Structures are given as C-alpha cells and as structure tokens.
Amino acid sequence: MSxxxxxxxxxxxxxxxxxPARILHSWELLLGAIAILIFLANTQASPYFLDPWNLSxxxxxxxEKAFVAFAMALLIISxxxxxxxxxxxxxxxxxxxxxxxxxxxxPGLVAIGLAVGLACGAFNGILVTRLGLxxxxxxxxTMSLFRGISYIVLGDQAFNGYPTDFAFLGRGYxxxxxxxxxxxxxxxxxxxxxILHFTNFGRQVYAIGNNPTAATFSGIRVARVKMILFLLxxxxxxxxxxCLTARLGSTRPSIAFAWELExxxxxxxxGVSILGGAGSILGVVxxxxxxxLVTFGLGLLNVPGIVMSIFVGALLIxxxxxxxxxxxIRTGKxx
Amino acid sequence: MTRFFTSREAILLGALLVLVLAVEMRxxxxxxxxxxxxxxxxxxxxxxxALGQTLVILTRCIDLSQASNLALTGMVTALLNAAMPGIPxxxxxxxxxAMGLAMGAFNGILVWKLDIxPIVVTLGTLTIYRGIIFLVSGGAWxxxxxxxxxxxxxxxxxxxxxxxxxxxxxxxxxAFAVAVNRTALGRAFYAVGGNPGAAVYTGIDVGRTRFxxxxxxxxxxxxxxxxxxxxxxxxxTDVAGGFELDIVAACVIGGIxxxxxxxxxxxxxxxxxxxxxxxxxxxxxxxxxxxxMAISGAAIIVAVAFNRRRAPGRVILREAAA
Numbered sequence: 001m002s003x004x005x006x007x008x009x010x011x012x013x014x015x016x017x018x019x020p021a022r023i024l025h026s027w028e029l030l031l032g033a034i035a036i037l038i039f040l041a042n043t044q045a046s047p048y049f050l051d052p053w054n055l056s057x058x059x060x061x062x063x064e065k066a067f068v069a070f071a072m073a074l075l076i077i078s079x080x081x082x083x084x085x086x087x088x089x090x091x092x093x094x095x096x097x098x099x100x101x102x103x104x105x106x107p108g109l110v111a112i113g114l115a116v117g118l119a120c121g122a123f124n125g126i127l128v129t130r131l132g133l134x135x136x137x138x139x140x141x142t143m144s145l146f147r148g149i150s151y152i153v154l155g156d157q158a159f160n161g162y163p164t165d166f167a168f169l170g171r172g173y174x175x176x177x178x179x180x181x182x183x184x185x186x187x188x189x190x191x192x193x194x195i196l197h198f199t200n201f202g203r204q205v206y207a208i209g210n211n212p213t214a215a216t217f218s219g220i221r222v223a224r225v226k227m228i229l230f231l232l233x234x235x236x237x238x239x240x241x242x243c244l245t246a247r248l249g250s251t252r253p254s255i256a257f258a259w260e261l262e263x264x265x266x267x268x269x270x271g272v273s274i275l276g277g278a279g280s281i282l283g284v285v286x287x288x289x290x291x292x293l294v295t296f297g298l299g300l301l302n303v304p305g306i307v308m309s310i311f312v313g314a315l316l317i318x319x320x321x322x323x324x325x326x327x328x329i330r331t332g333k334x335x
Numbered sequence: 336m337t338r339f340f341t342s343r344e345a346i347l348l349g350a351l352l353v354l355v356l357a358v359e360m361r362x363x364x365x366x367x368x369x370x371x372x373x374x375x376x377x378x379x380x381x382x383x384x385a386l387g388q389t390l391v392i393l394t395r396c397i398d399l400s401q402a403s404n405l406a407l408t409g410m411v412t413a414l415l416n417a418a419m420p421g422i423p424x425x426x427x428x429x430x431x432x433a434m435g436l437a438m439g440a441f442n443g444i445l446v447w448k449l450d451i452x453p454i455v456v457t458l459g460t461l462t463i464y465r466g467i468i469f470l471v472s473g474g475a476w477x478x479x480x481x482x483x484x485x486x487x488x489x490x491x492x493x494x495x496x497x498x499x500x501x502x503x504x505x506x507x508x509x510a511f512a513v514a515v516n517r518t519a520l521g522r523a524f525y526a527v528g529g530n531p532g533a534a535v536y537t538g539i540d541v542g543r544t545r546f547x548x549x550x551x552x553x554x555x556x557x558x559x560x561x562x563x564x565x566x567x568x569x570x571x572t573d574v575a576g577g578f579e580l581d582i583v584a585a586c587v588i589g590g591i592x593x594x595x596x597x598x599x600x601x602x603x604x605x606x607x608x609x610x611x612x613x614x615x616x617x618x619x620x621x622x623x624x625x626x627x628m629a630i631s632g633a634a635i636i637v638a639v640a641f642n643r644r645r646a647p648g649r650v651i652l653r654e655a656a657a
Contacts (some may be wrong), residue, residue, distance in 0.1 A: 004617030131637050134593045136397070136454075140580055141587075141635030148629025155625045253625075258577070261399075261458055274452045304474065306572060317445065317459035324449045 015309040027271035030319070031286040035194065035293060043296035049300055056177035058296035060247065062266070063181040064240040065259060066288040069266040070192040071236040073284045075229045076267055077196070079209045079276030080135040082124060082230065085237045086259035087146030092116040092241035094150040097159025097251035107164040113242040114235060120146055121234015143260065150253040159251040170247025181243055185288075188236075193281040205229070209276030265316050266291055290315070343590040343642055347605045351612060358616045365619055373482060378611030379504035380559045382604055384578075385585040386511050387552030389603040392586055393524040394545045395531065395595030396453035400414045400442060401556040402578035403464035406570075408434045408560030413477040413486075420483040427486070431561040432554050438464060439553015443546035453545075461579065468572045479568035490566045500562055507555065511600045512657035524548060528595025532540075584631060585610050588638040609634070 023029060042049045049055070068085050075082055095116045096109045104112070120142070127138045172180040196202040204225050207215040216222050245251055268289035272279030291312060298308045359366035384401055391398045408431045415422060415430070438460070445456045479487070490500040497505075515521040526534040527544045534541055565568045589606025591598030610631055617627055 127636065127640070131640055131643065133643060137583075137587050137593050137639045138636065140583055141632050141639065143580070144584070144628050144632030145636065146632070148626070148632050151625040152623070152630050155623065261461065264454075265458060265462075268455050268458075274455050301415075304469065306469040306474075308466075309462040310470075313459040313462035313466065314533050317451070317456060320451050320455065321449050323447060324451070327447065 028280065028282050028286060031269075031271070031283060031290060034319070035286055035290045038290060038293045038297060042293060042300070045297060046300040049297065049322055052177045054296075054300075056173075056179060056182070058292055059182045059185070061295050062288040062292035063179075063185045064244050064247075065263050065266060066185055066284070067188055067211060067236045067240045067243070068233065068259075069263050069270070069284050069288060070188050070281060071229070071233040071282060072263055073267045073270065073272050073279055074192065074196060074202075074262060075207055075233050076264075076272050076274060077209045077276055077279050078205045078226055078229055079212065079227065080128060080226060081258045081264070081274075082121075082135065082139045082233045083264075084120065084124060084139040084146055085145040085233060085240075085263055086256045087143040088117055088120040088234055088237035089241040089244060089256040089259065090150040091146040092238045093245045093251040093255050094153050094159070094253065096242070096245055097162075098153060100159060100162060101154060106163055106169075109162070109166055110169070113245070113326075114238045115240020117234045117236070117241065119234070121231040121239070124234065125227040125230030127229045133309055147253065150255075151308075154251070154253045160249065162246065162249055167246050167249060170243045170245070181247075184239075184243070189281060189285050196281055201225070201228075206277060209273075209278070211277075262291075262312075265312060269316050269319060344599060344601045344605060346641075347588070347590065347602065347609065351609050353606060354492070354609070354612055354616070358620060361532050365616065372501070374611055374615045375504075376498050376501045376606070377615060378607055379500045381585055381611060382504050382607040383555050383559055383580065384506050384552075384582045385589065385603045385607040386507060386600065388556035388582045388586050389589075389591050389598055389600070390524050390548040391453070391545075391552050392583075392591050392593060393528045393595060393598060394448060394541075394548045396529045396545055396548065397457065397593075398439075398442065398549060398552050399454065399457040399579045399583075399584065400438070400460040400464055400553060401582055402575040403461050403468075404435055404438045404556040404564060405555055405560040406572070406574040407438070407464045407468050407471075407576070408557040409574055410472055410477070410560075410566035410570045410572075412561045413482060413564050414472065415479040416483055416486045417477050420486075424485055426491055428558075428561060429509055433556045433557070434551055434553040435557015435560065439550040439556065440546070442553065443549030446549060447542035447546040450542075466570070468574075471500075472570075472572065472573060473600075477564075477570040482565075482568060487565050487568050489563050489621075500566060503558070503562070508600065508604055515600055520544070520547060525596050528597070530595075530596070581610065584635045587635055587642075590638075590642050592642070 017025070068089075072082060072085065092113045095112050099109060099112050124135070124139055124142055127133050127142075128135045169180060174180055174183050196205065204215070204220045207218065207220055208222050208225060212222055240256075244256060248255070266287050267279075267284055268274055270279065270284035271292065272283065294311055294315065295305075295308050298311065299305075355371070364370060375644055384405070388398055388401065411434060412427045412431050415550050416427060442453070442456050445451050481530070490498060490503075492499045510556050515524070523534070523539045523544045526537065526539055527541050528546060531541050534544075563575060585607040586598070586603055586607050587593065589598065589602035589604070591603060591606070613630055613634065614627060617624060617630075
C-alpha cells in the first residue's frame with residue numbers, strides 16, 4: 001500500500017529544526033513518555049506490578065513478536081510488507097515438531113527452524129522481487145499457504161515432547177530474572193539499530209522507501225536489498241518460532257495466530273511510516289515495551305485479552321490521530 | 336469479442352467452469368443446479384463483502400475491519416433479539432445496516448480528515464470492533480434457542496426457488512453493476528484509484544470518495560452481520576475471525592488490482608465464487624477440510640501472478656521498484 005496516498009504535496013522545510021527541538025518533537029520521546037506514564041499507572045493500579053519476577057514474565061508478552069518486528073521495520077521502511085510472518089512461525093514450528101518424531105536433537109531443531117524461516121522468506125522475496133508482485137497480496141497468499149501446510153500436516157493434532165535443553169531457548173534465564181529471550185531482544189535491537197542507522201545498507205533501505213526510482217538511478221540494487229529484507233524477516237520469524245515453540249513446549253497449527261497484525265501494530269506504533277522511508281529501531285523497541293506494559297498491567301487487573309486488544313488498537317490509532325487532530329483544530333483545515 | 340475472451344473475467348470464468356466440471360467428472364451431482372444454487376447461497380456473504388472491499392481497493396485503500404464489523408453488528412442484533420423478541424425484524428435490519436455504516440464511516444473519517452494510512456486505521460478498528468463484541472456480550476454466546484424464529488427464518492425463507500439470502504446477494508450485485516458503472520460516484524472510485532492527482536484536477540474530492548468507499552463497505556458488512564448470525568443461528572466473539580483476509584483474497588483472485596483503479600464487479604463476484612466453490616468441493620472430493628487454507632493461499636498466489644499488470648500504453652520511465 002505504499003502508494004495509498006500521494007495527492008498531497010510533500011513539504012520540505014527551508015531549514016532543519018535545531019537538534020534539541022527535533023528531539024523534543026520526536027516520536028520516540030512521546031513513546032518514552034507514554035511508556036513511563038503507563039508504568040506509573042500500573043504501579044498505582046496493582047501492588048503486584050513491581051515484583052521483579054512479574055515484570056520479567058511481562059517481557060514474554062513482546063519479546064518474540066519484537067524479534068520479527070525489528071526485521072519487519074526494515075521491510076516496511078523499504079516500502080514492502082510481510083503479512084505471512086505468523087504463517088512462517090507456524091510452518092517452522094511444525095517442521096521442528098515433525099523432525100522431533102525422528103529423534104532430532106536441539107541443534108538440529110534450531111537449524112530446521114532457521115532453515116524453514118529462510119526458505120519462506122526466500123519464497124516471498126522471489127515472488128515480490130523477481131515477479132514484481134505487490135507484497136501485501138503475495139504475503140496474504142503465503143500466509144494462508146504456510147499455515148495451511150501446518151494444518152495439512154497436523155490437522156487437529158499437536159506435536160509435544162520437546163527435549164528439556166530445547167526448552168531453555170524459550171523459558172531459560174541467563175542471570176536472575178533476565179530471561180534468555182530478553183537478552184536476545186536487546187541483542188537483536190542493537191544489531192538492527194546498527195544495520196539500519198549506521199551502515200550503507202541501512203541508508204539504502206531508507207532511500208528505496210522514499211523513492212525507489214531515484215534509488216535505482218543512484219546505483220542501489222533495489223531488488224537485491226528487498227530480497228535480503230525478506231530473507232531477514234523470514235529468518236527472524238524462524239527464530240521467533242524456535243523461542244515460542246520452546247516456551248510453549250508444543251506445536252499446534254494455530255500457533256501464533258494473528259500475530260502478523262500485532263507485529264505490524266508494533267512497528268507502526270514505533271513510528272515507522274507505513275508508506276515507507278521513515279522510522280527507527282528505538283521507536284520499535286519502545287513500542288514493544290509500551291504494548292508489553294499495557295497488556296501486562298491490564299492482565300494484573302484481570303482484564304481479558306480481547307479487551308486489552310481494544311486498548312492496543314486505540315493506542316495505535318490514538319497516537320497517530322491525536323497530533324493530527326490537534327494540528328487540524330489549530331490550523332482549521334486538513335493536515 | 337477477442338477482448339472479451341482475453342479479459343481476466345473470461346479467464347476466471349473459464350477456470351471456474353473447469354473446476355466445477357472436474358469435480359463433476361469424479362463426483363456426479365456436484366454440478367446439479369440444486370447444488371450450484373447451494374454453493375451460491377453459501378458464498379453470498381463473501382460476495383457481498385468482496386463487493387464492498389472492491390470499492391475500497393479501487394480507491395487505493397484497504398479495509399481489514401469488515402469481519403470485525405460484521406461480527407459486532409451480528410452480535411448486537413442477536414443480543415437485542417434475544418432480550419426483546421418483540422422488535423420487528425425490519426427494525427433490526429435497519430439497525431444492522433446503520434451500525435455497519437457508522438463503523439465504516441468512522442474508518443472513512445480517519446482516512447479522509449486525518450489522512451491516516453487506511454491499513455493502519457483498519458488494523459486498529461479491526462481489534463477495537465472485535466474487542467467491543469466481548470464488552471457487549473460479556474464473552475457469552477447467543478445460541479439458537481435464544482433467537483426468535485422469525486429472526487432465524489428470514490435469510491432461509493425460499494422465494495421463487497432461492498433463499499432470501501441469495502436474493503439479497505443478487506440485489507446487491509445488480510445495484511453495484513449499475514452504480515459502479517453508471518453513477519458519478521462509481522466512476523470517481525476508479526478515477527481516484529487510477530490517478531489521485533489527476534482526479535483532484537477533474538474536481539473529485541479524493542478524501543471524500545474514499546470516505547464513501549469505506550462507508551459503503553461498512554454498511555454491507557453490517558448487513559452481512561445479521562445474515563451471518565441468523566443463518567448459522569449462533570453469535571459469539573470470534574464469529575468470522577480471520578475472514579477479512581478471505582475477502583481480500585476473493586478480490587485479488589477476481590482481478591481487483593491492489594494498486595487501485597482496476598477491477599470489475601463481475602471479477603469480484605467470480606473471485607468470491609471461485610473460493611466458495613473450492614470450499615464446497617473439498618468435502619465432496621473427500622479431501623480433509625484442513626487442506627482448504629493451503630489451497631486458497633496457493634490460489635491467491637497463482638491469481639496475483641496471473642493478473643500481473645503490464646504497464647498500459649507508452650512506457651516513459653520503467654517502474655524501478657522491481
């Protein structure tokens with residue numbers, strides 16, 4: 001949907017804002033403030049919130065989704081999208097469960113998870129970059145295809161009995177309350193922030209998202225960059241599948257159902273423009289934490305999951321709508 | 336004539352006929368008029384929703400909230416019916432359409448006045464509308480025995496050999512065929528999607544046109560909300576969960592270009608019928624229903640690869656985003 005809008009002129013300011021002003025107006029600061037507010041509200045709302053183990057449990061609400069969200073952020077900045085990520089998770093998990101029946105050990109299971117993720121990413125990437133098909137449609141198709149294969153293999157059955165050392169990947173703690181997944185979360189955040197903000201590749205991703213034609217003419221191999229991004233998204237989905245399967249200890253075809261929408265929500269809430277060309281990893285990290293805090297805080301108040309989703313949906317629309325609404329009222333005309 | 340035979344609608348119609356004949360060859364009676372009418376009736380809701388989605392996609396937007404809209408309206412009509420069976424059905428129908436219109440208009444306002452990308456808006460309202468169902472129902476189901484007989488009977492009542500639900504679908508299709516091709520608003524959907532910049536210069540308000548697309552799609556989803564719940568005689572929070580993507584799939588198979596401005600009413604109807612026929616053929620052919628998801632996924636990919644649009648007219652600057 002990168003071409004959804006395009007009727008309004010793009011205003012380029014005569015001079016940039018000063019650095020402090022830019023930081024003050026930044027999305028990341030707003031998200032950080034929201035995160036702190038929610039944190040404080042939670043401490044008031046429930047006496048159990050500040051318990052370190054409870055807080056540690058809360059991180060599982062977002063870590064696996066965030067792995068995928070980091071790669072998805074790059075993909076969306078480049079002007080594409082991948083809605084098949086939850087399907088990839090289901091298929092990778094099913095493949096691992098299937099291999100388990102033949103006595104494959106933990107290293108083999110991990111390798112299979114990663115390989116299936118990469119293969120699915122390659123499939124999406126080839127359809128989009130080689131055949132020139134719109135990614136939103138292709139990945140709606142592969143979403144059904146990948147999860148559909150899991151349903152064919154499993155039906156209403158489940159794979160169980162994963163080895164105990166495999167479970168560490170989803171349930172293990174490195175030190176005290178710091179879980180293995182949380183360590184991975186910060187590690188991936190650092191890696192993706194470096195790739196996006198400090199490498200040529202990252203600059204190319206922004207350039208493609210802003211103007212693919214101009215990017216081509218400045219010598220960027222657009223198709224190759226996009227292919228790599230699809231591969232990365234597939235790989236991260238594979239990693240998420242490994243951690244999620246290890247944490248749950250079983251595979252059903254409905255595993256990670258509808259996660260694609262939650263992951264895209266996380267990315268967009270993190271300030272990544274759905275039209276491509278703008279966004280930061282810090283924003284996605286903060287969005288993941290905000291979503292994690294909201295769902296955990298509401299959970300402590302015994303609010304059912306489906307009602308939490310109202311808050312997440314309202315948050316997604318609200319944080320984008322409110323600044324625009326204020327501007328609309330102030331200027332008295334459409335933004 | 337040649338243009339007809341090479342149009343994507345003709346090709347899709349051919350594929351549909353081949354599919355029906357192939358199943359008929361193996362399993363006698365599949366192509367019997369009665370069974371085909373049953374398939375059409377089963378697919379009615381998907382067709383109506385796909386037509387609404389078609390308008391939205393034509394204007395270069397997307398509506399992911401249709402299924403949640405449907406489920407919420409269905410639940411509200413069911414709850415009202417269960418609580419006050421005295422409310423006439425006509426009033427419930429008006430309410431269902433009005434609720435759907437309101438939810439669609441809410442999407443449309445956010446897209447029009449606040450210029451928020453449609454996929455973000457409808458991703459948000461998808462979860463919000465779905466969550467509200469839980470709030471109004473408390474997570475409880477409304478079961479068949481709580482609904483009044485009239486409420487359940489209306490979509491199934493047979494008139495001239497076809498159930499009312501099929502007739503409603505026929506009516507919506509006919510209305511669309513006229514409105515999309517013969518009214519100013521109908522043509523505006525194409526103009527806005529084909530070239531938004533040019534549409535502005537011809538005096539079309541792009542935002543307002545998108546608003547109407549969302550509103551109409553919402554109204555149809557509301558109507559389908561009642562139809563769905565009445566037909567299956569049960570309402571619960573997860574009604575039509577994940578159906579939003581089936582609707583998009585029907586449009587894509589029907590050749591509605593996701594880039595906007597290209598697609599026909601016939602295409603959308605055929606796309607929905609194609610999915611509906613596959614769904615009905617699987618149990619007949621003795622294939623596990625678990626195959627359905629993978630098959631419709633594969634069908635989407637094949638359809639989109641097949642419908643790949645070659646740039647019409649003179650190519651001045653090749654689209655670089657390969």
